[in-house]
Amino acid sequence: MSEPSINDAPGASLDFAEMQKLAADILGVDPDRVQMEVSFAKDLAADSLDIVELIMAIEDRYHVSLPEEKLEHMKKVGDLWEFLLTASDAP
Amino acid sequence: MSDDGQARVRVAITGMGLVTPIGTGVDAVWESLTQGRSGIGTITQFDASEYPTQIAAEVRDFDPELYMDRKTARHVARYCRLGLAAARMALADSGLKPEEMGPDDVGVVVSSGAGGMEEIERGHQVLIDRGIGRISPFMVPMMITDIASGLIAIELRCGGPNYAVVSACASSGHALGDAAEVIRRGDAVAMIAGGAEAAITPLLMGAFCQLGAMSRRNDDPAGSSRPFDLSRDGFIMGEGSVIMVLEEMEHARARGARIWAELLGCGSTADMYHFTAPDPRGNGAARAMQKVMRKAGLVAEDIDYVNAHGTSTPLGDLAETLAIKQALGDRATHIPVSSTKSMSGHLLGAAGALEAAACVLAIAKDMVPPTINLELPDPDCDLDYVPNQARPARIDVALSNSFGFGGHNACLALGRVAA
Numbered sequence: 001m002s003e004p005s006i007n008d009a010p011g012a013s014l015d016f017a018e019m020q021k022l023a024a025d026i027l028g029v030d031p032d033r034v035q036m037e038v039s040f041a042k043d044l045a046a047d048s049l050d051i052v053e054l055i056m057a058i059e060d061r062y063h064v065s066l067p068e069e070k071l072e073h074m075k076k077v078g079d080l081w082e083f084l085l086t087a088s089d090a091p
Numbered sequence: 092m093s094d095d096g097q098a099r100v101r102v103a104i105t106g107m108g109l110v111t112p113i114g115t116g117v118d119a120v121w122e123s124l125t126q127g128r129s130g131i132g133t134i135t136q137f138d139a140s141e142y143p144t145q146i147a148a149e150v151r152d153f154d155p156e157l158y159m160d161r162k163t164a165r166h167v168a169r170y171c172r173l174g175l176a177a178a179r180m181a182l183a184d185s186g187l188k189p190e191e192m193g194p195d196d197v198g199v200v201v202s203s204g205a206g207g208m209e210e211i212e213r214g215h216q217v218l219i220d221r222g223i224g225r226i227s228p229f230m231v232p233m234m235i236t237d238i239a240s241g242l243i244a245i246e247l248r249c250g251g252p253n254y255a256v257v258s259a260c261a262s263s264g265h266a267l268g269d270a271a272e273v274i275r276r277g278d279a280v281a282m283i284a285g286g287a288e289a290a291i292t293p294l295l296m297g298a299f300c301q302l303g304a305m306s307r308r309n310d311d312p313a314g315s316s317r318p319f320d321l322s323r324d325g326f327i328m329g330e331g332s333v334i335m336v337l338e339e340m341e342h343a344r345a346r347g348a349r350i351w352a353e354l355l356g357c358g359s360t361a362d363m364y365h366f367t368a369p370d371p372r373g374n375g376a377a378r379a380m381q382k383v384m385r386k387a388g389l390v391a392e393d394i395d396y397v398n399a400h401g402t403s404t405p406l407g408d409l410a411e412t413l414a415i416k417q418a419l420g421d422r423a424t425h426i427p428v429s430s431t432k433s434m435s436g437h438l439l440g441a442a443g444a445l446e447a448a449a450c451v452l453a454i455a456k457d458m459v460p461p462t463i464n465l466e467l468p469d470p471d472c473d474l475d476y477v478p479n480q481a482r483p484a485r486i487d488v489a490l491s492n493s494f495g496f497g498g499h500n501a502c503l504a505l506g507r508v509a510a
Contacts, residue, residue, distance in 0.1 A: 027162065028160055028162025028163075048228075049228040050162075053228055053229065056228075060225075
């Protein structure tokens with residue numbers, strides 16, 4: 001897999017399906033279950049360790065950095081996606 | 092069978108699960124043990140081509156997802172994956188259903204010598220290369236040596252006493268012995284007990300090479316583990332997990348369980364001699380053998396077979412020979428003594444459980460597994476080591492020796508149960 005070219009076209013080149021698959025691999029669930037409104041804890045049985053592992057994988061994959069204080073705001077898949085869009089738009 | 096005149100709670104072995112370099116499951120392991128088949132080969136888990144010792148006894152073709160979901164498999168170390176697989180197998184073999192019993196009726200004592208060694212090494216490399224922020228949040232639970240017991244309790248719903256016993260290469264001998272005591276003192280009806288080990292890693296292999304304890308017979312893997320042979324030159328690192336279901340005898344009988352054998356007891360002592368070298372006179376080991384006989388009300392004439400620790404080191408095999416003679420007197424020269432490590436390699440913290448299983452099967456199947464590669468016997472090792480060929484024999488009581496770095500000795504006694 002090639003790296004997404006987020007520097008060339010901020011945000012626009014991010015592929016939700018790719019993040020879905022990455023999250024599904026980490027959380028051990030079917031990719032179809034990783035949808036915007038889905039709760040990591042309630043719907044995908046992710047504990048705090050799973051979330052940390054997922055964030056680390058996201059940071060590595062997309063070359064972004066999630067400040068520790070924002071970790072607790074990552075409740076739903078959509079929260080993570082929003083963060084990713086914003087972070088990859090940043091200069 | 093007790094020397095204090097009180098009725099002792101008897102402990103039955105009602106289930107066995109094995110994931111080893113010489114096979115998975117009772118039938119496959121027993122076939123290897125009786126056919127004299129070696130599980131030793133060139134190391135595949137990492138590139139060992141620069142190591143003085145390049146061979147080990149690896150568990151091949153293990154698919155963890157047959158025993159756990161993918162996420163669990165990814166979040167535990169290899170020793171735990173092997174351990175959970177063996178525990179599931181043992182529980183299925185026993186027919187015991189912890190989920191239908193009281194929450195603390197079934198406990199778990201599964202030991203490991205090294206724990207999640209490969210995860211420690213991987214995590215440390217991440218720290219060096221990429222910094223603190225990239226250490227896995229699962230690092231701690233993956234590395235600690237008690238977590239197999241915790242994982243098994245979670246997955247198999249066993250809420251009784253839960254911990255690990257660590258005594259290097261005697262760990263699972265002690266685990267089985269202690270688990271039996273948990274049942275005897277009334278803290279559980281049944282215990283899932285044994286050992287799990289997966290330490291064929293770059294650091295640990297290198298460390299054992301530096302210790303000078305391993306065979307360097309790289310061009311002859313199947314012939315490398317040769318206990319009691321004059322040309323033995325060290326042990327062979329092995330991995331795997333062997334777990335048993337121990338159960339209060341009357342409980343096992345009441346539910347009509349198949350009883351493999353009785354765990355008569357464990358004799359436990361310390362050498363008080365050296366970190367890594369055995370007492371050359373075998374005193375600590377002899378005391379362990381004498382202790383279990385005394386506790387179980389046995390005399391030397393009752394012992395029909397000894398499964399030796401027999402790691403294939405020059406010092407260890409000689410010291411153990413002296414220990415067996417000291418503990419059993421004349422009886423030592425009249426009974427079969429074999430080292431199944433000649434086939435399985437040395438499973439470290441899982442070795443004691445594998446060898447206890449070999450004793451159980453010898454009792455159940457009237458057959459003594461051999462010591463393979465015994466071509467030119469060491470004249471100082473002069474017992475009947477059952478060279479190269481399995482031998483039919485009725486075994487009513489067997490002893491299984493396990494010794495660990497630190498001078499830990501555990502001797503288990505296993506006995507036939509009348510039908």
